[in-house]
Amino acid sequence: MSRKYFGTDGIRGRANGVITADLALRVGQATGLVFRRGEHRHRVVIGKDTRLSGYMIETAMVAGFTSVGFDVLLLGPMPTPAVAMLTRSMRADLGVMISASHNPFDDNGIKLFGPDGYKLSDGDELEIEALIDSDLSKKLAKSAALGRAKRIEGVHDRYIEFAKRTLPRSLSLDGLRVVVDCANGAAYRVVPEALWELGAEVISVGVEPDGFNINHECGSTAPKALREKVRELRADVGIALDGDADRVVMVDEQGHLIDGDQLLAVIAESWQEDGRLSKPGIVATVMSNLGLERHLAGKGLSLLRTAVGDRYVLEQMREQGYNVGGEPSGHIILSDYATTGDGFVAALQVLAVMKKLDQPLSKVCHRFDPLPQVTKNVRYKNGTGGKPTEHAKVLGAIADAQQRLDGHGRLIVRPSGTEPVIRVTGEGDDPELVEAVVDDIVDAITAVSAA
Secondary structure (H helix, E strand, C coil): CCCCCCECCEEEEEECCCECHHHHHHHHHHHHHHCCCCCCCCEEEEEECCCCCHHHHHHHHHHHHHHCCCEEEEEEECCHHHHHHHHHHCCCCEEEEECCCCCCCCEEEEEEECCCCCECCHHHHHHHHHHHCCCCHHHCCCHHHCCCEEECCCHHHHHHHHHHCCCCCCCCCCCCEEEEECCCCCCCCHHHHHHHHCCCEEEEECCCCCCCCCCCCCCCCCCHHHHHHHHHHCCCEEEEECCCCCEEEEECCCCCEECHHHHHHHHHHHHHHCCCCCCCEEEEECCCCHHHHHHHHHCCCEEEEECCCHHHHHHHHHHHCCCEEECCCCEEEECCCCCCCCHHHHHHHHHHHHHHHCCCHHHHCCCCCCCCEEEEEEECCHHHCCCHHHCHHHHHHHHHHHHHHCCCEEEEEEECCCCCEEEEEEEECCHHHHHHHHHHHHHHHHHHHHC
């Protein structure tokens, strides 16, 4: 069944354009009705990032949930993984995160978590979608059964304590100078405080949100300023989170960027040595570099690939029994601790390896040399039937490219989920060959689209 509202990570779009107060109210009502199970007093926790539109959406969702009898516990600005954790620890029936993650401030979104802290299933989302556009007037709570709302204090301390407990009690970050960039987002209070409590010398940037500057020239999607700050202050490490802190990239003492693939390799090897991997391998997406796969294979570890999106990574982790997974973008899921990506907890695992090995981050995180990779986007006209990748000429170019790579590289040809664009990615040992085969496929798609 096609979806009208939900994408791969909740509902997202332009604030007060796609994500209106009316939609937020109806999402609250519909979700509450779907999860109104039993006679107990139901409750939902709601967190948000620092976008201006969060006030509007939060207020509308409070109205929606209370109108169907839910009590609402308001957390204020908190990381997405903190909301998932608090949903479980506060024994709520639902959790809501109001955020558009790494998008600019004028977008916003609604992420929903079940009582187990996991994002909702496709079935739950489709049931909610069916209710959003229906007449709900006869399903609302009676006057005496309306919900209440209150703001919860002390939630920052709960998350800080949770994050600290993911490290051995004896481990201290004494002697580490850490620059942390919180993207002017949801983690601007909790992460610098947690690092300080762990003993690090903390220099914080991206911790002055004003409603408009979330992810603006800062955070994991724009780490240039962090790299410069690490070099300027001769820091040992830089940590860059995104707007809702579910992804992370790091910067070593030389100012070099470390992506999610290298972080996954560090964590996987460390956990393997400590006997903490639930299975001898990890889950990643088709976008993870072949260098990571080869490196892990040399350590006796497998790499199970999924479609792009942390949702699909988590699904496979749960189905196959893996406890480490992630994406090159820095979504890293450690299911021993969290039910969703947690950028800060992932960074702490890497800092723990630094302390254990007593080595600089540049050495700790250089686990493999990534293979040369080329990605090119091809825009096509919807009039071509919308599926140029199924055309015989394109299929032929792909088959020819795979034959030429002959096991010494990988090819990914995938349509964008949001626009009429085909993304063609190639990687391999021979950069000139990779460039050539990608160009051949791009030419074939372009020719078919123009026909």
